[in-house]
Amino acid sequence: MSNMKDDKNINITRRGILKAGAVAGLLTSSVGPFIRRARASEPIKLGILLPKSGTYSVQGEQGHNGATIAIDDIQGKVLGRPVELVWLDENGPQTTQQNMHKLIQEHKVVAVQGGISSGDVLAIMPVAEREKTLLMATGPNATEITGANCNRHTFRIDLPNYETVRSVYPSLSKNGKSWYFLYASYAWGIDGYKQMREVLLKDGGKVVGADQTPLGTTDFSSYILKLMAAKPDVVFLGIGGGDLTNFLKQFHQMGLTGKIPLSSLICNDTDFWAAGPEAASGVFPKIWNYTGSQNTSVSEQFIKKYQVKFGKPPESEAWQDWFGCTAILTAIKETGSTETNKLIEFLEGHKFKGYKEREMYFRSWDHQLIQPTLVAQVKPKITSKYDYFDIVAVAPPKDQPIETLYGSKAETECKLAPA
Amino acid sequence: MVDTTLFMSQLMNGLVLGFLFVLIAVGLSIIFGMLGLVNFAHGAFFALGAYLALTLRPYVGFSGVLFLSPILVGAIGLVVERLLLRPLYNKEPLLSLLLTFGLALFIQELLRTLWGAMGHPFDAPSFLAGFVHYGPVFVTRYRLAVLVITIVLLAAVWLFLEKTRYGRIVRAGSRDPEMVSMLGIDLKHVFMFIFGLGCLLAGAAGVLAAPLWSVVPSMAEQAIMPAFVVVVIGGLGSLRGAIVAGLMVGVSVAMTIQFWPVASTSIMYVLMIVVLLLRPRGLFGERWERFE
Numbered sequence: 001m002s003n004m005k006d007d008k009n010i011n012i013t014r015r016g017i018l019k020a021g022a023v024a025g026l027l028t029s030s031v032g033p034f035i036r037r038a039r040a041s042e043p044i045k046l047g048i049l050l051p052k053s054g055t056y057s058v059q060g061e062q063g064h065n066g067a068t069i070a071i072d073d074i075q076g077k078v079l080g081r082p083v084e085l086v087w088l089d090e091n092g093p094q095t096t097q098q099n100m101h102k103l104i105q106e107h108k109v110v111a112v113q114g115g116i117s118s119g120d121v122l123a124i125m126p127v128a129e130r131e132k133t134l135l136m137a138t139g140p141n142a143t144e145i146t147g148a149n150c151n152r153h154t155f156r157i158d159l160p161n162y163e164t165v166r167s168v169y170p171s172l173s174k175n176g177k178s179w180y181f182l183y184a185s186y187a188w189g190i191d192g193y194k195q196m197r198e199v200l201l202k203d204g205g206k207v208v209g210a211d212q213t214p215l216g217t218t219d220f221s222s223y224i225l226k227l228m229a230a231k232p233d234v235v236f237l238g239i240g241g242g243d244l245t246n247f248l249k250q251f252h253q254m255g256l257t258g259k260i261p262l263s264s265l266i267c268n269d270t271d272f273w274a275a276g277p278e279a280a281s282g283v284f285p286k287i288w289n290y291t292g293s294q295n296t297s298v299s300e301q302f303i304k305k306y307q308v309k310f311g312k313p314p315e316s317e318a319w320q321d322w323f324g325c326t327a328i329l330t331a332i333k334e335t336g337s338t339e340t341n342k343l344i345e346f347l348e349g350h351k352f353k354g355y356k357e358r359e360m361y362f363r364s365w366d367h368q369l370i371q372p373t374l375v376a377q378v379k380p381k382i383t384s385k386y387d388y389f390d391i392v393a394v395a396p397p398k399d400q401p402i403e404t405l406y407g408s409k410a411e412t413e414c415k416l417a418p419a
Numbered sequence: 420m421v422d423t424t425l426f427m428s429q430l431m432n433g434l435v436l437g438f439l440f441v442l443i444a445v446g447l448s449i450i451f452g453m454l455g456l457v458n459f460a461h462g463a464f465f466a467l468g469a470y471l472a473l474t475l476r477p478y479v480g481f482s483g484v485l486f487l488s489p490i491l492v493g494a495i496g497l498v499v500e501r502l503l504l505r506p507l508y509n510k511e512p513l514l515s516l517l518l519t520f521g522l523a524l525f526i527q528e529l530l531r532t533l534w535g536a537m538g539h540p541f542d543a544p545s546f547l548a549g550f551v552h553y554g555p556v557f558v559t560r561y562r563l564a565v566l567v568i569t570i571v572l573l574a575a576v577w578l579f580l581e582k583t584r585y586g587r588i589v590r591a592g593s594r595d596p597e598m599v600s601m602l603g604i605d606l607k608h609v610f611m612f613i614f615g616l617g618c619l620l621a622g623a624a625g626v627l628a629a630p631l632w633s634v635v636p637s638m639a640e641q642a643i644m645p646a647f648v649v650v651v652i653g654g655l656g657s658l659r660g661a662i663v664a665g666l667m668v669g670v671s672v673a674m675t676i677q678f679w680p681v682a683s684t685s686i687m688y689v690l691m692i693v694v695l696l697l698r699p700r701g702l703f704g705e706r707w708e709r710f711e
Contacts, residue, residue, distance in 0.1 A: 057637055061536040185681045214684035218632045218641050221432050222676035225557065229425045245538055245633045253543060253559045255550055274538025274633055
């Protein structure tokens with residue numbers, strides 16, 4: 001059939017493309033100089049790198065939504081200039097790195113926030129350092145981000161695996177000490193397995209099985225058959241997003257929900273909402289939860305605004321990006337500047353009060369946000385479409401120093417280069 | 420070492436998984452075989468099947484959506500063929516390829532707009548909850564049902580193509596459209612019907628996969644890759660090839676998870692490379708003048 005192709009038609013298309021190209025060229029050349037001129041009323045741009053597709057796309061949307069609330073909080077303006085968010089896709093280390101360059105060079109952003117996958121964040125951290133741009137890593141959990149690979153331009157909101165495994169371990173070890181691990185085969189999962197195994201072995205526990213799962217796995221049934229055969233006391237996961245949803249559904253269909261205790265390196269509400277109440281079980285470390293008496297009045301206001309704007313409650317990722325954006329905006333406002341060095345110095349010294357029960361701060365020597373962690377248990381009976389968790393503990397307990405679980409300077413292996 | 424029980428269970432699980440792959444791939448294979456068209460939107464029709472089931476289930480129940488949803492997706496397929504694809508048959512093949520690619524993105528974005536980016540819970544019907552033990556083999560009742568439904572659907576498609584008059588026209592039209600047209604048979608309607616049938620099968624796969632995997636817009640991407648791999652391994656356009664290839668991929672994935680889990684996603688691509696090196700037209704791909 002291809003021999004009947006219509007030459008005339010293709011010619012027109014080619015000419016059409018040329019025309020379109022010429023118009024585009026004209027547009028860019030006339031708009032170009034206008035962009036280059038800096039003005040007082042010119043917007044302050046903040047870059048966002050969050051997934052728009054794939055395993056973590058749901059978290060990506062929640063994160064972006066959260067950041068827009070932070071902009072609403074300041075009526076869209078700081079230092080008398082409008083604030084604008086530029087959201088580009090986080091989709092694998094290479095694409096994310098390209099988009100980071102694009103944000104800095106084309107969009108001239110003051111700072112970049114976001115990052116769900118630790119692999120992506122580890123890829124853009126050197127760019128932040130080289131381009132001297134502030135990177136507020138809101139969603140990754142690999143320990144090395146504020147550990148062995150830390151750098152001066154990167155701050156991290158989310159919890160390091162080192163901390164989450166230690167916060168949830170006491171709630172899990174009472175079920176027994178023969179554990180099966182299932183974890184994503186990239187930076188986050190691999191680091192998380194290493195961290196939890198260390199804690200378990202030190203406590204006299206045993207690893208009865210450990211499997212790596214490629215990111216984007218849809219069918220876990222073969223993994224589940226394997227772990228059933230190993231008869232573990234606890235199944236500890238290092239998977240998230242759509243992968244966790246799929247796992248929960250299939251774990252449920254094989255009749256294991258509630259039979260084998262389940263936990264994970266971290267948990268996002270949306271993964272559970274998508275799996276449904278029947279498939280949900282387990283005890284998890286959680287950075288934030290929209291219900292529970294631990295929430296401060298600042299948190300409550302955020303929840304209210306989010307619900308009004310988006311029609312459903314915010315989950316952890318929304319809070320993380322809301323706080324990340326708030327931290328950047330606070331730094332810009334308080335220093336009266338968009339200069340990276342000034343912002344970094346401010347963030348290293350500032351105490352954020354009222355956001356959680358205890359005051360939070362970025363540790364000056366590794367840039368990790370020090371904050372309490374929730375230990376969240378799936379409710380025995382879930383009655384609301386969005387309310388899945390009871391907060392059973394806050395780690396560390398109030399009588400212990402807040403840095404207890406984050407590791408000392410020597411343990412984190414972070415060495416920041418001087419300014 | 421791995422005991423026999425576990426090995427047998429994995430084998431069985433791989434076969435069931437394989438049938439799911441076959442079901443996703445078979446519509447793609449039929450459309451290619453008959454229309455010579457690579458339908459990039461196949462995964463999107465798969466997702467559409469799941470989403471329609473999600474919306475209609477409260478009204479007609481699971482058994483109801485198992486019929487209704489694929490028929491609706493098939494009907495949408497008919498409209499798409501009539502309005503978008505038919506004008507392109509005599510043009511550059513690249514154009515229809517680009518069209519289906521664009522359509523895939525469009526449908527996925529539509530799903531995101533109408534139902535949101537978030538996943539939706541979708542359980543297996545309660546009468547198919549639980550699991551069965553046959554000796555060493557452990558399998559969930561729902562997966563068993565998927566297996567049975569897939570076999571019934573495949574048998575129906577095969578009987579239709581091989582044993583009916585209409586099926587004979589379809590097969591002849593796929594080999595030599597010009598000759599069939601000269602015999603006075605109107606192929607336009609045949610093509611439209613086949614595209615609709617392919618979409619219907621995609622929709623059915625979507626409904627059946629919904630309780631197993633997540634109902635999210637990205638389920639379209641998750642389905643299209645294995646479907647392509649299965650069709651390529653089996654030989655483009657071969658129904659028999661799609662079945663053998665689907666089962667091969669399913670069992671390989673299950674076995675890789677047992678012995679070398681980290682490679683479980685890449686194994687199907689390895690399989691595809693090996694098959695293509697040994698048999699460039701795929702396992703059951705025949706020499707068709709149209710495609711050479």
